Ligand code: SF4
């Protein structure tokens with residue numbers, strides 16, 4: 001659940017970067033219902049998959065306003081289909097996961113024992129607790 005005081009504001013990253021099977025939206029393509037920086041045109045009638053989604057920035061109190069996805073170019077999130085903790089990057093900023101604040105957070109997750117993966121389009125990298133990075137299938 002979203003932390004009180006946090007809101008998406010002008011961020012619309014998840015409406016662009018993520019794949020949404022419900023209405024056949026590919027990853028990286030702006031949803032037809034989204035106004036960039038303005039939000040959802042069908043907010044009250046948006047599908048359940050959208051109602052249920054909140055990125056980790058919204059849910060983790062410790063993540064500061066400087067890590068809001070549109071500010072750093074990457075969404076921090078739990079992957080619904082695996083046990084991975086992911087940084088899913090804006091395709092126009094494929095190395096956004098290297099942002100010092102983002103990388104520090106990803107490293108902390110890796111040190112907690114999580115499988116941490118950064119994604120940009122079809123590319124993916126695993127970040128290990130040592131700070132080592134390697135391509136990830
Ligand atoms: S990525 Fe997070 S902060 Fe940005 S619009 Fe989606 S839920 Fe809101």
Ligand code: SF4
Nearest residue numbers: 015031033034040050
């Ligand atoms: S329907 Fe609305 S909330 Fe869902 S992806 Fe499209 S713009 Fe975003």
